[in-house]
Amino acid sequence: MTEDTIILEVNKLTKHFPIYRGFLRKVVGSVQALNDVSFSVKKQETLGIVGESGCGKTTLARVMLRAYEPTSGEVLFNQDGEMINVFSLKKAELKRLRRNIQIIFQDPLSSLNPRKTVLEIIGEPLLIHGVAHGQELKSRVCELLKMVGLSVNHLDRYPNAFSGGQRQRIAIARALALQPQVVLCDEPVSALDVSIQAQIINLLQDLQKDLGLTYLFISHDLSVVEHISDRVAVMYLGSIVELAPSSPLYQRPRHPYTEALLSATPTIDPATRKKRIILPGELPNPSNPPPGCKFHTRCTYAQDVCKTTVPAWEEISPGHWTACHRAKELELRGVGELKSSG
Amino acid sequence: MQDFKGTAQRITDLYNQQDLSDESIAQQMLQSEQTAEATSQWRLMWRKFKRNRTAVIGGVVVLLFYLTALFGDFVAPYSLEDRMTQYSYLPPQKIRFIADGRFQPHVYGLKSGRDPLTLQRTYVPDPEHKIPIRFFVEGSPYKLMGLFPTNRHLFGVEEGIVSILGTDGQGRDMFSRIIKGSQISLTVGLVGVALSLLIGAVLGVASGYYGGWVDNLVQRGIEIVRSFPPIPLWMALTAALPQHWPPLLTYFVITVILSLIGWTWLARQLRGKVLAIREEDFIMAARLAGASDRWIIFRHLIPATFSHIVVISTLSMPSMILAESSLSFLGLGIRPPLTSWGVLLKQAQNTQVLLLYPWLMIPGFFVAISILAFNFMGDGLRDAADPYTV
């Protein structure tokens, strides 16, 4: 279904936010939001990124779009067959790039300016890039509205006249206005009720099919990510700990954290109450992460080596990457097994 | 009871079959959802403001005050320097409306004499001598709004004196002077706020939007300015104005001094608002769509802060008016021959004079009413300014 050309490549991306203190704003430490994150996204696929709050997934999206400058690393984008580094672009080039990569935010309330009409909101990117104006702009916006399942009668309304789901549709229309190739979806359905969530997921899937979009889909909800993604990356404390096509990742995880996440996610199958793996403790402070494998403080399988040595990022089977010292020896349980053992 | 499982299966099938393509969803949504009418920010604000009755009253009073000030020469029966020495320290006259059984506003003529003990001049109204009040009478010439020369006044008398708020020691009509004084007192606030706004808005928005060292610098500056109590600092600064300066220059420099201190509050408030708005995702969305700083500031930030600027300016008017009148009251502000409410009040500073002629403090009530009106209006505006957070 997907072509195999790589459209987006992230190499050893690191972002540390300095912590300032005192009158002279001395740097006293840093929040290590992203550490050596590497992955690549193929054309027209959906790469899911899943993790708990504070794992750095939102920072990842924003650094990739160069909303913040990274501490180190690079993000390469395939622009007409040429891999260009997002961080070395000049202003004008960056503006051109922005037409190709767009974003959808979590909170449809905050992501739409309440003082602008739907026409102004969806038309804004077109105006910024001088693509269309006047009557042409209007007809472009109408097309976009139809595409996301809204009525063209809504053109002159303000965001406060819409429900959460409709607002998210407006946000999607804005993201698609410039006909991007890649859309970063930052928890696009987390703020919505279940029934609305399903509408938006279907919409995103249809749009992907029709327009040949590539998605980077960020969420904390494992079932949503599995549903929509071709491949899934699991993040913990600023690093990717496992990356694999979704089926093997959910059926046979190779990192203890993935196993624990799968186990902790409640499912609606009332026939089987599963045996949970309860992770002890909480997320360590990202400004002072533990040495060695960052997960060792909560890992039930941890050994001495985990406390001292950072595990290597290895391809454990074709397309299945993980960073765990014991990945080869552990028999971890996936979704199916978790259910039946209860 | 029929086969309930069959029914449930039928519903499930309907969900599955129904190819809920987006178009059909849109159709259904149009049927099932009531969407509110298109309402812009300003309409929402106005609707909310209207609901607050005291705020509307405050607004009307403010409007009235400014209109009166604008047409001051017309409304006032006498000019600023019309001295009627034979009527010095005349207490406020009572206006009577009915004469000889019909409506005819008039005042009584006055017989003056001297108190045998204190030797103060006294006035005795003479009920027999009715002086009718005429409207649109001719009086001292002036230029309406500084443009059209005329000598018509809203009301006046053809003989004697009409002085509804009394006169001062030189026989000048307090009412006329208060109205003329409002021109200064109310514009000091306006000019002062405008200047504060200019400084405060630029620095506040810059400080909030750019953050970092710009913010740091502005904040330190504000802290230093604010480490002085305002009134004493104003006093010290205005005391430094040379006595020989022309009054108009003094007036302008005083507004500058007032706004030099007033901007800090404005800047802080705006910075807070900008900081909050800057964090909204729609700003990030615009930036990631390729918008420049200029685009964001002019298309998003300023429109979003505009309503707050209106509110903050309204709410800082009272302190400007108060500061001017306090300073002039102390003799450090506006200097005669220019007249403001504070200048008029200066005569009341002398305890003995005040106790004998208490109506000299009436200008103070105008200060209070204008401040009250601004406060009411500003309060209503503040509640209405954020129509999106209920």
Place this chain on the structure above:
Amino acid sequence: MLPYIVKRVLGMIPSLIIISFITFFVIQLPPGDFVTSVQSQVASSGGGMDATTVEALRVRYGLDQPQVVQYWRWIKGFPTGDFGYSLEWSAPVWDVIATRMGWTLLLSGLALVFMWVVSIPIGVYSATHQYSIGDNIFSFLGFLGLSIPDFLLSLIWLVVGTLVLGIPAYGLFSPEMADAPWSLAKFLDLLKHLWAPVIIMGIIGTAELIRIMRGSLLDVLNQQYVTTARAKGLHEKKVIKKYAVRMAINPLISVLGMQIPKMISSSIIVGLVLSIPTVGPIFLRSLISQDMYLAGVILLFMAVMLLVSNLLADLVLAWIDPRIRYE
């Protein structure tokens, strides 16, 4: 807590230096100096001064020195309690202002107490009875209080007190008591004179505090932990007192730092109108006569008072709110 205090106190030093610098600059702003103003006084009373006398005066007062030197001479005595010399009063500045400073602080302090004692109960009532008749009345009175300038209130009091009520509405003592030694009678006489200016000074602040208290309490009443306290089974009164009011009072303390300078400003005007020996009247006089050291010290004192009261407010906040204390 102690490190926090030390840190804050040390942090004040640069501000103090900058403030003293600005004060000196502001005081120097008027064209001419004290000697010129003496000159013009002498001239207006028909006399004249020759150039050598003028020069001698300048040298005597150090007015011939460069500004930096004058600043240094002024500032260096401060740590030892030497605040310079009032040219107009021919006395050390400190002697001129000491008792007046005392009265100023007393009046301000009492006004502050008045504000808090009155505003907190009213604020609590208004918030817990939102939109009731009582709340509306208090809100209106609050607006009124906020809008009547202190000089107008003083004037009204002067007229009403003297002409209507027939009680002495000015000064601190009745004439016969002014020079009498301290006694119970004199103290009572003082109280009789004191309450009105205290209320006048406190009224704007009271109105402000009521509004702040009401708003803040309304905010807090919507907080989850208030519901938690109710769900525990606590009595509503206790919920309000222990959870709501206790939290809602924080913004009141933060404005405490702002209230004190306002009190001082107010004491200038009220002192002037009601003939009370606060620093106000001599501050005004020193400004007009360019008695620069006197004016400068008073201005500086007021600025320091502001700094100190902000510090105190912060300390109190840190003391009652653990979140600040441990930062």
Place this chain on the structure above:
Amino acid sequence: MKNEEKNYLLTIKDLVVHFHTLEGIVRALEGVSLHLEQGKTLGLVGESGCGKSVTAHSILRLLPPKLCKIKGGEILFRQRDSAEPIDLAKVDPQSDLIRSIRGHEIAMIFQEPMTSLAPIYTVGDQIMEAIMLHRQVSPEQARESAMEMLKAVALAENVVDEYPYRLSGGQRQRAMTAMALSCNPSLLIADEPTTALDVTIQAQILELLMSLQKEFNMAILMITHNLGVIAEMADEVAVMYLGRVVESGAIEQVLGNPLHPYTIGLLKSLPKMGDQTNRRLAPIPGSVPDPLAKVEGCPFHLRCPVYKQKGCDGKELPSVVEPEPGHLVRCVLYY
């Protein structure tokens, strides 16, 4: 409604609650009926605005009295030492009676662990306060019990002297639970207790609640929008839509064999984890109507895929039927 003789701990009958806002009347609850057995868990599930939280707050009478009026219905609660249940709907929300029940016999935990504890008092303070309010103990004993409770929720004993802001979200929810359980209530109302937490922490808290339920033999009213949480926790479940319960029954019945079109739609909207068929989701069309609008007939008919079949858009609310024992549904299709 057959089992009315049964000794339910809590029975809610036809509860109607209206909110009087500036914009108009919000009909938050329009006849909610529930019952909960001693020691069991009832899950109350529905999308935002369906009235599940209002139901919970009504039981303890915590709704603002000026704004919210109980227009009708009963909330029958069986107190520990009395045979006859009392009707909490009729109790004065300021009375001593309701206060002796709050925190003592019915305790509650909330959604926002960050704000549900007062920031200026220590955790211990706030727990001890609850203990001393309902039990005749000295402060020392109360402190002892508080520390025991903290241990029971797997927090360190020294948390007793910590301020809430020093704890993480999960720890605060534990502390909150310790406080709620400190007087051994017979009913715990948990209002979205894990919504603000991450899944791994959510799993910890759910596990904790289940083990404490066994230990203390209390009933739990679990309010959540997360069907998964309900599936794991609850014995019984009631599905709410627009202020009415549309379907209720044992968890296996409702989730395994849903009857109401809304319940079916909800379940069809959820992606199922581990389901490799990659089916397309079948969402419920449209969205929840405006809270100020008055919907007549079946509340769901506006979004129902089978709607208008038997006049469910009429004036009358469909009545409740019981197709199988204990499984109640409010839909005309099952008449």
